[in-house]
Amino acid sequence: MPVTPTYPGVYIEELPSRVRTVAAVSTSVTAFVGYTSRGPVNEAVTITSFADFERRFGGLAGASAVSYAVQQFFLNGGTVAVIVRVAKGAGHATAGIYSRADAGKKRVLTLRAREPGTWGNGLRVSVDHGTPTPDATFNLQLSHPSGQRESYADLSMDADHERYVAAVVNGSSRLVTLTVDNDPEPIQRPDPVGTNSAKFAGTVPDPSGELEVSVLGGSTVHKLTLLKSGDPKPANLIELALLLENKLRTLPDTPGDRTYGAATVTVRGHRLQVVAGTSDAGVVLKLEGSVGNNLGFGAGRNVTAYAFGGVDTEAQAPGRPGEDGALPGHTELIGNEGAKTGLYALRDVDDVGLLALPEAAALPGDTDLTRMVDVLGHATRLCRSKRMFLLVDAPAAWSSVDAVRANLHRLGSVRSDHAALYFPRLQLLDPLSGRLRAFPPSGAVAGVMARTDAERGVWKAPAGTETRLNSVQGLTVPMTDPENGLLNPLAVNCVRSFPVIGPVVWGARTLDGADATPSQWKYVPVRRTALMIEESLYRGTKWVVFEPNDERLWAQIRLNVGAFMHSLFERGAFQGTSARDAYFVKCDKDTTTQNDINSGVVNVLVGFAPLKPAEFVIIKIEQLAGQIEV
Numbered sequence: 001m002p003v004t005p006t007y008p009g010v011y012i013e014e015l016p017s018r019v020r021t022v023a024a025v026s027t028s029v030t031a032f033v034g035y036t037s038r039g040p041v042n043e044a045v046t047i048t049s050f051a052d053f054e055r056r057f058g059g060l061a062g063a064s065a066v067s068y069a070v071q072q073f074f075l076n077g078g079t080v081a082v083i084v085r086v087a088k089g090a091g092h093a094t095a096g097i098y099s100r101a102d103a104g105k106k107r108v109l110t111l112r113a114r115e116p117g118t119w120g121n122g123l124r125v126s127v128d129h130g131t132p133t134p135d136a137t138f139n140l141q142l143s144h145p146s147g148q149r150e151s152y153a154d155l156s157m158d159a160d161h162e163r164y165v166a167a168v169v170n171g172s173s174r175l176v177t178l179t180v181d182n183d184p185e186p187i188q189r190p191d192p193v194g195t196n197s198a199k200f201a202g203t204v205p206d207p208s209g210e211l212e213v214s215v216l217g218g219s220t221v222h223k224l225t226l227l228k229s230g231d232p233k234p235a236n237l238i239e240l241a242l243l244l245e246n247k248l249r250t251l252p253d254t255p256g257d258r259t260y261g262a263a264t265v266t267v268r269g270h271r272l273q274v275v276a277g278t279s280d281a282g283v284v285l286k287l288e289g290s291v292g293n294n295l296g297f298g299a300g301r302n303v304t305a306y307a308f309g310g311v312d313t314e315a316q317a318p319g320r321p322g323e324d325g326a327l328p329g330h331t332e333l334i335g336n337e338g339a340k341t342g343l344y345a346l347r348d349v350d351d352v353g354l355l356a357l358p359e360a361a362a363l364p365g366d367t368d369l370t371r372m373v374d375v376l377g378h379a380t381r382l383c384r385s386k387r388m389f390l391l392v393d394a395p396a397a398w399s400s401v402d403a404v405r406a407n408l409h410r411l412g413s414v415r416s417d418h419a420a421l422y423f424p425r426l427q428l429l430d431p432l433s434g435r436l437r438a439f440p441p442s443g444a445v446a447g448v449m450a451r452t453d454a455e456r457g458v459w460k461a462p463a464g465t466e467t468r469l470n471s472v473q474g475l476t477v478p479m480t481d482p483e484n485g486l487l488n489p490l491a492v493n494c495v496r497s498f499p500v501i502g503p504v505v506w507g508a509r510t511l512d513g514a515d516a517t518p519s520q521w522k523y524v525p526v527r528r529t530a531l532m533i534e535e536s537l538y539r540g541t542k543w544v545v546f547e548p549n550d551e552r553l554w555a556q557i558r559l560n561v562g563a564f565m566h567s568l569f570e571r572g573a574f575q576g577t578s579a580r581d582a583y584f585v586k587c588d589k590d591t592t593t594q595n596d597i598n599s600g601v602v603n604v605l606v607g608f609a610p611l612k613p614a615e616f617v618i619i620k621i622e623q624l625a626g627q628i629e630v
Contacts (some may be wrong), residue, residue, distance in 0.1 A: 018556050022540030022564035027458045027532050028450035030073060030354040031082040031346050031388075032443070034066035035327050038117040039085040042341040044349045046082050050074045057083060058119075062432055063327060065358035069443025072428070073356075075470045076444050077451025082352055084345045086332050090325030093120030093308040096181075096317025097127070099188040107317045108157065108184040109165070111176045113308060120322035122146075123175060124281055125306035128192045134269025137163065138189045142175050143305075150175055158186035192268065193305050194275035195285045198296020201270075204234055207243065209290035213251060215259065215276075216284035216301065222251045222260075226291060241265040241272055248274070259283060271300075281307035282316075330363055330371035334378045343375075343382055353531070354389050354449060355379060356442040361393040369395060369410045376414040383418040387531045387538075389524075390416070392511065393440035394423035394492070399476065401483045408490055415491075417512040417521035418531075422493045424477035426469065426503070438476045441495055444469045448505055459529045459573045461508035461613035463493070469503040489515040493524075508613050526610040529573065537561060537606065549597050554587045557604055561585045565608065575609035583608040 003011040037058035047053050053070050060067045097109040113120025126141040131154050142150040150173055155165040169178040211224040224247050234240040244265045251260035262277025276283045283304045287297035309321030335342015360375045383390045398404050404423055422445050425438040449462040475497055484494050491514040493507025513522035521527040547553050565583045576582035586605040
């Protein structure tokens with residue numbers, strides 16, 4: 001702020017810097033779009049390890065080419081990936097819960113697994129009324145066989161309550177979303193699970209007599225005597241609960257089942273709740289006889305837990321089982337731009353530099369590659385608009401060099417400088433079967449690119465002896481140098497295997513980089529370097545918008561953009577021994593005329609001398625004639 005001098009002396013005024021740093025964007029974050037065994041559908045999820053992928057998307061799955069590609073990505077140097085799961089017909093598991101308050105039966109809650117898939121069928125919901133206000137609130141617990149658990153206490157069905165069930169659960173649950181159905185009254189809470197007693201008054205009911213215990217639908221009835229002659233009566237509900245629990249646990253179970261052996265009896269407010277110890281959520285305990293009637297267990301029977309996808313039984317409302325879905329076709333992979341599904345789930349995702357579609361090269365029934373071309377067409381357009389680079393896997397049917405040469409023309413309509421084609425497929429040991437299988441190379445290539453970007457920079461070609469592919473056992477089509485020489489001029493990047501070195505990436509051309517195509521973007525590192533510069537400047541110069549368009553602004557732009565370009569030059573990103581030879585930044589009255597100024601336009605011209613890979617190394621050897629001494 002300007003200083004207002006009031007006394008004789010020295011004043012310090014801090015001036016804003018004219019330098020606004022332009023940072024280089026990440027180039028190695030890779031997006032994978034395709035089928036996985038579980039996970040959210042049509043949603044971009046960022047992960048930083050294969051362990052993350054296993055937790056969110058289920059890990060390796062035999063039918064999921066994406067899962068193996070992601071594993072190869074991290075094994076070969078990748079650090080950050082974005083996963084978009086696409087599945088045909090995937091469905092969410094649901095569970096419904098009734099309330100039988102006021103002698104009615106009304107569906108009051110529907111719970112839906114947060115992610116689609118059969119994993120949701122394992123979800124279980126428990127409800128009890130053991131709260132400080134047991135006549136008005138309830139507790140809800142969620143569990144899954146994987147060990148995930150969530151608990152929500154003191155919930156209310158009153159929409160104005162601070163613990164309104166829908167607001168609390170939907171605001172924090174990672175397992176489910178919850179809907180309140182049929183506009184219930186606040187008193188119409190979901191029924192508690194297990195077998196529940198009547199509400200007791202101030203005195204403890206008499207447990208003398210016979211208790212008949214059975215499983216609803218079963219034929220065996222066990223008879224228990226809670227109190228023998230002379231035994232003291234329970235003084236309170238806690239003692240009564242302990243007595244009943246101990247007696248139930250003496251009953252015989254079938255082998256492998258603990259319906260009675262692990263049964264629990266808990267005091268919930270002024271009631272007892274009996275829950276079977278079985279893992280079968282649908283088991284309903286019947287407590288009858290004179291003791292059962294005295295304790296009021298007849299009207300409070302319910303399932304052990306509410307199961308997702310369950311049937312209508314007692315207070316369990318009908319639900320829908322979850323479905324993993326089938327492998328996506330080309331329409332599912334493409335998705336819808338307006339709905340942001342399929343590929344277009346990446347529309348609003350920043351920092352993605354690479355895109356891999358492992359399943360596009362093996363779509364069912366795609367003998368003429370029209371479906372693959374359709375997918376690649378949408379993918380290349382997305383890459384162009386988002387400044388991404390597409391890694392294309394050669395079709396699975398291309399099993400020889402001759403097959404590649406004979407069918408490469410089918411991809412002619414999607415030749416793009418924003419994409420590169422890799423051939424052949426990799427042979428990997430499948431941990432699920434213990435056998436070698438062929439997989440698309442895009443995941444491993446993306447990992448190599450990430451590793452090269454980190455070690456050398458995006459301007460270094462992701463090919464050569466430094467690009468050894470980890471865990472690759474072999475190639476489906478081993479090639480000789482002459483065979484490689486047939487494909488390289490056609491812009492097909494080959495994966496080769498050499499003695500001692502092993503399998504490596506041995507090509508660095510874009511799909512638009514065939515010898516017959518006069519493209520300035522022939523090489524992958526040149527195209528990717530330009531994309532990095534473009535995206536970095538796009539983000540780093542937004543401060544310019546609405547600034548006064550005059551020489552002072554132009555000077556600031558030259559300073560900031562020039563500093564960024566010079567930092568790249570010092571890192572070895574450009575040709576030339578001096579900055580003048582390597583790059584230039586021009587922003588002045590020559591680039592921005594008065595007519596541009598009147599139109600609100602400022603033009604910045606940035607040029608750079610790219611590093612192009614030494615694709616062909618020619619060594620000339622000459623024999624020197626011997627000298628004759630006299």
